[in-house]
Amino acid sequence: MKFKNKLATNDFIITAELFPPKGTEISTLLNKADILAKVVDAINITDNQRASMRVGSLAICKLLKDRGYESILQMTCRDRNRIALQSDLLSASVLGLENVLILSGDHTSAGEYIGTKAVYDLDTIQLIKAARLLETGVDLAGKKLKGSPKFCLGAVANPTASPLDLQLLMLEKKINAGIEFVQTQTIFDIVQFQKFFDTIRYKNIKILPGVTVIKSVAFMEFLKKLPGVNIPQNIQDRILSAKNPFDEGIQICAETICKLRDFADGVHIMAIGIEEYIPDILKKSGKI
Amino acid sequence: MIITVQKNFSDLLMQTTDKDKIFIVGCAGCATKCNTGSEAAILEIEENFKQNNRIVSGFAVLDTACDIRVAKKELIKNNNFSEATIILALTCGAGIQAIEKITDLKIIAGLDGLFVGTTERIGVYNQYCSTCGQCIVDKTAGICPVTRCSKGLINGPCGGFVNGKCEVDQEKDCAWVLIYEKLKKTNSVNIIKDTYLPPRNIVKPKNIIYKKKDIKQ
Structure with missing residues (x-):
C-alpha cells in the first residue's frame, strides 16, 4: 500500500531507517531493504546523516522504488540552495518518489567536513512551503512549471526538547505549512512521549515516535551524548547489569514498541547498523 | 565595531x-x-x-x-x-x-x-549582527536568528535545542530559545508560530553612493 494511503488508515504505521553507504557498495543496503520491506510500511533513506558524505538519498530511493518498495526521501536544508532543493524535489517526482521528509539537517560541525559552508538557504518551513508551491505548478521564482509534482510531506519533531512549548509551536507551524506526517527523534521515555503526543494529537496528523536499539554499553554512552536523547535511569540500569547488553537492548526496544502500540500512531525504527534485527524486534513487540 | x-x-x-x-x-x-x-x-x-x-x-x-x-x-x-x-x-x-x-x-x-561585534565588556565581544542587508529583528524580539542561530533559521528552531542550548555548542544559547523567552514576557510567543518569513534575498549592494542633497551635515 502507498504510504500516503496507509496514513489515512487507523493501522499502527511502521517505518524504519537505512543509511546510504559511504562508497558504491550497495548490496548490503539492498539486502537490508529486502528484509525490511516485508515488515515495514516505508523505508526512510537518510540524507548525508550526521553531515557525513554518502550516496545520495535520491539514488537509493529510486533503487528501492525499482524493487517495488515504499521509501521516504529525507531531504535536509544543509547542503543545497533553493535552486538545488527545488530541482531535487522535481527529480524525485519524475522518478516516481512521493514521500519526502523535510528536515534542517545535522549541522556541518557534527560531521566530517567541519569547515565547509553550511547552506541553510531555505529553512524547513520554507522548504515545506516550496514543495507545496511546486505542486501548484509554480516555483519560488514565480515561474510556471510544465507539469507539477505531488508529494506526501513529513517533518521531524523532538519530544525531548526543552523548552517543550517552543518545540510544539514549531511543530504546529510545520503542520500549518502543509506536512502530513511527523517522525520524531529517538525516544526512550514513553511517559515523556505520551505527554508530547497528547498535546499535539488533536491536530489530526500521524506522529511516528523514533526508537533506537541500544546495542551495547558503549553505544548507550554515545547516545547519551547526542542532543536531546534522554534515556531513563531504569533502562540504563538494565543495559549496565545485563549479561548480554545486545539482547537486552533488543528486548527494551521491543517493549517500547509494544507500549506504543497501545496509544501511538506508529513507530519509526532507527536500528543504526543492525536493521536485520527489526523483524525480530517487531515480532517480540506483539504483532507483525 | x-x-x-x-x-x-x-x-x-x-x-x-x-x-x-x-x-x-x-x-x-x-x-x-x-x-x-x-x-x-x-x-x-x-x-x-x-x-x-x-x-x-x-x-x-x-x-x-x-x-x-x-x-x-x-x-x-x-x-x-x-x-x-x-x-x-x-x-x-x-x-x-x-x-x-x-x-x-x-x-x-x-x-x-x-565580525561586527557587540561589546559585553572590555575584551568580551559577541557577534549579534551579520550585516545581512535585510534586518528582521523587529519580528524576532530584537534577537537576530540569522546570526545567532547556528543554522541561521529564520522561521523557528530546529529540533536540536536542549535545555535552551544549541546542538552545535552546548555552551551556546539557542537563539530561538532566547527569542521565545523574550516573547514570553509579553505573552506573545505565538508570533513564532504565526509569522512566516519568506526566503531571504541575499543580494546586497557592495557600495552606496549618496547624493549630496541627501547628506545632512
Whole structure:
C-alpha cells in the first residue's frame, strides 16, 4: 500500500531507517531493504546523516522504488540552495518518489567536513512551503512549471526538547505549512512521549515516535551524548547489569514498541547498523 | 565595531626579510578598542620584529584607517612611510584597502577581521549582527536568528535545542530559545508560530553612493 494511503488508515504505521553507504557498495543496503520491506510500511533513506558524505538519498530511493518498495526521501536544508532543493524535489517526482521528509539537517560541525559552508538557504518551513508551491505548478521564482509534482510531506519533531512549548509551536507551524506526517527523534521515555503526543494529537496528523536499539554499553554512552536523547535511569540500569547488553537492548526496544502500540500512531525504527534485527524486534513487540 | 584578532607573529615575520624597512599602520578606531591596532599593540610587535633582526622604519595610528581621505592625509606626508619597503597593516580589511589606494608597496595583513561585534565588556565581544542587508529583528524580539542561530533559521528552531542550548555548542544559547523567552514576557510567543518569513534575498549592494542633497551635515 502507498504510504500516503496507509496514513489515512487507523493501522499502527511502521517505518524504519537505512543509511546510504559511504562508497558504491550497495548490496548490503539492498539486502537490508529486502528484509525490511516485508515488515515495514516505508523505508526512510537518510540524507548525508550526521553531515557525513554518502550516496545520495535520491539514488537509493529510486533503487528501492525499482524493487517495488515504499521509501521516504529525507531531504535536509544543509547542503543545497533553493535552486538545488527545488530541482531535487522535481527529480524525485519524475522518478516516481512521493514521500519526502523535510528536515534542517545535522549541522556541518557534527560531521566530517567541519569547515565547509553550511547552506541553510531555505529553512524547513520554507522548504515545506516550496514543495507545496511546486505542486501548484509554480516555483519560488514565480515561474510556471510544465507539469507539477505531488508529494506526501513529513517533518521531524523532538519530544525531548526543552523548552517543550517552543518545540510544539514549531511543530504546529510545520503542520500549518502543509506536512502530513511527523517522525520524531529517538525516544526512550514513553511517559515523556505520551505527554508530547497528547498535546499535539488533536491536530489530526500521524506522529511516528523514533526508537533506537541500544546495542551495547558503549553505544548507550554515545547516545547519551547526542542532543536531546534522554534515556531513563531504569533502562540504563538494565543495559549496565545485563549479561548480554545486545539482547537486552533488543528486548527494551521491543517493549517500547509494544507500549506504543497501545496509544501511538506508529513507530519509526532507527536500528543504526543492525536493521536485520527489526523483524525480530517487531515480532517480540506483539504483532507483525 | 569590527572585531579583529592578530595573526601569528611567525607568519608575519616570514613575509619580511632583514633588508625590508617595515612601516606599521594601526587604527585608532575599532582595532584600538580591540587592542589589536593600538599604539601599544604596534610597539609590542615592533619589539618582536627588532628581536628578529627586522628594521621598523616607523609607524602611524590612523584616526580611522578605513577612511581613504584619512589614510592619504596622514601617510603621504610621513617620511618614514615614504622610505618603507613593506607595510604591515594592523587594521581590519576595510582599513587595508584604504591604505592600498595610496601605495604600491606590498601590504601584510596583520589582523584577521572576524565580525561586527557587540561589546559585553572590555575584551568580551559577541557577534549579534551579520550585516545581512535585510534586518528582521523587529519580528524576532530584537534577537537576530540569522546570526545567532547556528543554522541561521529564520522561521523557528530546529529540533536540536536542549535545555535552551544549541546542538552545535552546548555552551551556546539557542537563539530561538532566547527569542521565545523574550516573547514570553509579553505573552506573545505565538508570533513564532504565526509569522512566516519568506526566503531571504541575499543580494546586497557592495557600495552606496549618496547624493549630496541627501547628506545632512
